[in-house]
Amino acid sequence: MSRRRVLAVVRRIVAQFRRDRRTLALIFVVPIVISALLGWVLRDQQTAAVRLGIVNQAGPAGQRIADALLAPGAADQAGSAGAVALPSSTIPESTARSELANDQLDVVLVIPADVAGGLASGHGVRLIVITQGANAPVEGGQVAQVQQFLARAVSSIVPGSPGLPTIEHETVFGSPSSDTFDALSPFFIGFFVYFLVFILTGISFLRERMGGTLERLLATPVTKGEIVLGYTLGFGIFATLQVIVLMAVMLIRIDVPALGPFGAFTLGLAVPSVGSPLLAFLIAMLLAIGAVSLGIFISTFARTEFQILQFIPIVIVPQGLLSGIFWRIDTLPALLQPLARVLPLTYAADGLREVMIQGRDLSAAGVQLDLGVLVGIAALFVVLAAATIRREVA
Amino acid sequence: MTAPDGDASPSAPAIEGRGLVKTFGPIRAVDGVDIALRPGRIYGLLGPNGSGKTTLIRLLVGLARPSAGEARLLGHRVPSREMLARVGYMTQADGIYPELSVWENVRFFAGLYGSFDRTRLVETLRVVDLADRLGTPALQLSGGMRRRLSLACALVHRPPILVLDEPTVGIDPALRVQFWRHFRALAAAGATLLVTSHVMDEADRCDELLFILAGRIFARGTSAELRQRAGSENLEEAFLRFSGDGGDVAQPIVSRGGAA
Ligand SMILES: Nc1ncnc2c1ncn2[C@@H]1O[C@H](COP(=O)(O)OP(=O)(O)O)[C@@H](O)[C@H]1O
Ligand SMILES: [Mg+2]
Numbered sequence: 001m002s003r004r005r006v007l008a009v010v011r012r013i014v015a016q017f018r019r020d021r022r023t024l025a026l027i028f029v030v031p032i033v034i035s036a037l038l039g040w041v042l043r044d045q046q047t048a049a050v051r052l053g054i055v056n057q058a059g060p061a062g063q064r065i066a067d068a069l070l071a072p073g074a075a076d077q078a079g080s081a082g083a084v085a086l087p088s089s090t091i092p093e094s095t096a097r098s099e100l101a102n103d104q105l106d107v108v109l110v111i112p113a114d115v116a117g118g119l120a121s122g123h124g125v126r127l128i129v130i131t132q133g134a135n136a137p138v139e140g141g142q143v144a145q146v147q148q149f150l151a152r153a154v155s156s157i158v159p160g161s162p163g164l165p166t167i168e169h170e171t172v173f174g175s176p177s178s179d180t181f182d183a184l185s186p187f188f189i190g191f192f193v194y195f196l197v198f199i200l201t202g203i204s205f206l207r208e209r210m211g212g213t214l215e216r217l218l219a220t221p222v223t224k225g226e227i228v229l230g231y232t233l234g235f236g237i238f239a240t241l242q243v244i245v246l247m248a249v250m251l252i253r254i255d256v257p258a259l260g261p262f263g264a265f266t267l268g269l270a271v272p273s274v275g276s277p278l279l280a281f282l283i284a285m286l287l288a289i290g291a292v293s294l295g296i297f298i299s300t301f302a303r304t305e306f307q308i309l310q311f312i313p314i315v316i317v318p319q320g321l322l323s324g325i326f327w328r329i330d331t332l333p334a335l336l337q338p339l340a341r342v343l344p345l346t347y348a349a350d351g352l353r354e355v356m357i358q359g360r361d362l363s364a365a366g367v368q369l370d371l372g373v374l375v376g377i378a379a380l381f382v383v384l385a386a387a388t389i390r391r392e393v394a
Numbered sequence: 395m396t397a398p399d400g401d402a403s404p405s406a407p408a409i410e411g412r413g414l415v416k417t418f419g420p421i422r423a424v425d426g427v428d429i430a431l432r433p434g435r436i437y438g439l440l441g442p443n444g445s446g447k448t449t450l451i452r453l454l455v456g457l458a459r460p461s462a463g464e465a466r467l468l469g470h471r472v473p474s475r476e477m478l479a480r481v482g483y484m485t486q487a488d489g490i491y492p493e494l495s496v497w498e499n500v501r502f503f504a505g506l507y508g509s510f511d512r513t514r515l516v517e518t519l520r521v522v523d524l525a526d527r528l529g530t531p532a533l534q535l536s537g538g539m540r541r542r543l544s545l546a547c548a549l550v551h552r553p554p555i556l557v558l559d560e561p562t563v564g565i566d567p568a569l570r571v572q573f574w575r576h577f578r579a580l581a582a583a584g585a586t587l588l589v590t591s592h593v594m595d596e597a598d599r600c601d602e603l604l605f606i607l608a609g610r611i612f613a614r615g616t617s618a619e620l621r622q623r624a625g626s627e628n629l630e631e632a633f634l635r636f637s638g639d640g641g642d643v644a645q646p647i648v649s650r651g652g653a654a
Contacts, residue, residue, distance in 0.1 A: 002508065004505060004508055005505065005508065011502075011505075012491065012494065015494055016493045016494060020493060211488075211492075212485045212488060213490065213491060215457070216485050216489035216547070217506070219483040220479075220503065220506040220507055221478050221506065392456060
C-alpha cells in the first residue's frame with residue numbers, strides 16, 4: 001500500500017468534483033432544500049383541532065380530572081387554543097371506540113381505574129390515549145397535540161404538580177407507532193448519505209470503466225486495494241461534509257420571518273437529539289464506506305449512467321422500505337424479515353435512532369451490534385468491489 | 395512469480411511472446427504469436443480492426459493472462475507489477491479524465507508511478523505541445539489534443555518500453571510528424587516502442603513491421619522488404635497479398651537487419 005498512490009487517487013476525485021458544480025449542489029444544497037421542505041410541511045402544517053373524547057374509568061376521582069379538563073377555558077389556559085376540540089362530557093368506552101372507528105373522534109383519552117392510586121402514591125398520572133390506528137404519522141401528531149394540551153392542563157389542575165402524565169398509546173386498528181417525524185430524521189441522514197454516495201461512486205467508476213481510464217490505471221503499479229481505498233477516502237471527504245450539513249439541518253431550527261407575500265417559515269428541523277453527534281457521525285460514515293464499494297461493485301453491471309440509475313429501485317428503495325423505519329422489522333412478512341436484517345441501512349437507521357433519539361452510547365448492546373454489522377458489511381462490499389476490478393496482478 | 399526470471403541482458407529482447415494464444419469463447423483473438431522485440435527500435439503492429447492488435451499488446455504488457463504461451467518484458471515473466479512500472483501504455487481510448495485539467499491529468503498518472511517531478515512533467519507536455527495549456531480542462535481540448543495528452547500520460551515516468559495503441563488516430567499530419575520524431579528520439583535513447591496502426595501510410599516510419607490478421611502474425615520485416623517480397627510498391631497491396639494466400643505464416647521471416 002503506497003500512501004502516495006492512494007493520495008493521488010483521492011486528490012484526483014476531489015479535483016473532479018470541485019469542477020462539477022451541479023454535483024456539488026446535489027451533495028450540499030439538495031439535502032438542505034429537502035429538509036427545509038420537510039420541516040415546513042411536517043412542522044408548520046395547518047393543524048386541525050384534534051377532536052378529543054374522554055372516557056372515565058376511575059369513578060369520582062377520575063371525574064374530577066375530567067371536569068377540570070373540560071372546564072371552560074382549560075384549553076385556552078393550556079396555551080394551545082384550537083389545538084384540541086373538547087367534548088361537553090365524558091362518554092362510555094364503547095361509544096368512544098365506535099366514534100373513533102367512524103371518524104367522529106380523532107383521539108380518545110382514557111382515565112384508567114388506577115389513576116387515583118397513582119396520584120396518591122406520588123408515582124404520577126398514567127393516562128391512555130386511543131386512536132384509530134389507520135394513519136400512524138397523522139395520529140402520532142394528534143397524540144402529540146393532546147400530550148401538549150395535557151402537559152399544560154394537568155399541571156395547572158393538580159396541585160403540587162405531580163409531573164407530566166405518562167401517556168400510553170393504544171389504537172383501535174393495527175398497532176400504535178411512535179414514529180413521528182423526530183423518529184424519521186436519523187433515517188433521513190442515513191438514507192441521503194447512502195443514496196448520494198452510491199450514485200456518485202457508481203457513476204464515477206462506470207466512467208472509469210467505460211472511458212478507458214480504468215484500463216490505464218491497471219497498467220500502472222497501483223494496486224486494487226489502493227484504488228478502492230482512494231475512492232473510499234475521496235468520497236469519504238464529500239460524505240463527511242454532507243453528513244455535517246445534514247446533521248446541522250436536522251438539529252438546528254431557524255425561524256425565517258414573514259417577508260412581503262411570503263409567510264414565515266422554519267429552516268431546519270430542530271430534532272431534539274440527545275445522543276452524541278460524533279457517534280451518529282461515525283455510524284453515517286460506516287454506511288458511506290459501504291456505499292462507495294457498493295457503487296464500484298454495481299458499476300460492473302451497468303454500461304451507461306442511465307443504467308446506474310436503474311439500480312436505485314433495486315438496491316436503494318427496498319433498503320429504505322425495509323429499514324424498519326416505516327414498518328418495524330418484526331411486523332414485516334416473515335419472508336422479508338431475513339432480507340431486512342442483512343441490509344446496511346437497517347442497522348444505520350437503527351443505530352442513528354438509538355444514538356440521536358434514545359441517547360444511547362457505545363456501551364449499549366444495540367449500538368455495538370449496529371456498528372459491528374456496519375463494519376462487517378462495509379468490509380464485505382470492499383472485497384466485492386476489489387473483486388470486480390479485473391486484473392491479473394492484485 | 396512462478397517461472398524463473400531471465401536476465402535482462404542488453405541483447406535480450408525487451409518484449410517477448412512465445413506461443414501466445416488468447417481465446418474469448420469461440421473467438422481466437424490471438425492465435426499463436428511468437429515475437430521478440432529488441433531495444434532501441436520501433437515496431438509497427440499493422441492489421442485491420444478486430445485483427446487482434448489490442449488483445450496482443452494487452453497480453454504482452456501483462457494486462458491479460460494468455461490462454462496459452464507466455465510473455466516477458468525485459469526478461470521478466472508478466473503479469474508483474476514491477477514490469478508495469480517500466481511500461482508506458484497508451485490505450486486506444488484516450489483514457490484521460492475530461493473534468494481534470496491537462497496538468498492534473500499528467501500529475502495524477504505521475505503520482506501513480508510515484509515519479510512526480512514538476513520540470514520533467516512540463517518537459518513531457520512540451521513534447522506533445524501542450525505546455526501552454528496546463529490549466530485547460532481536458533473536456534475543452536480538441537480530439538487531437540486529447541490524444542496528445544493521452545500520450546503524455548504514458549510518458550510521465552520515462553519508461554524503457556512504450557506500447558502505443560493507435561496513437562496517431564485523429565491527429566493532423568503536422569503533429570503526426572512531430573509524434574514520430576519524438577518516437578524516434580525515444581528509440582535512439584534505447585527505448586523499445588510497439589505501435590499499432592490500421593493505416594499503412596505510417597508503416598514506413600517503423601524499423602520493422604508485423605502484419606496481423608485473425609490473431610496471427612503472418613508477415614514481418616521492414617517496409618521495403620515486405621513490399622519487395624510481395625512484388626508491390628504499395629504496403630496495402632503487400633498486406634492483401636500476404637493475407638490472401640496464407641502469407642508467410644508457414645515460414646516466418648524475422649528481420650534481423652538494422653535498416654530503418
Ligand atoms: N474482452 C473481450 N471479450 C470478447 N471478445 C473480445 C474481447 N476483446 C477482444 N475481443 C475480440 O477479439 C478480437 C480482436 O479484438 P482486438 O484485439 O480489439 O482487435 P484490434 O485491436 O486489432 O481492433 C475481436 O474479434 C474482438 O471482438
Ligand atoms: Mg484495438
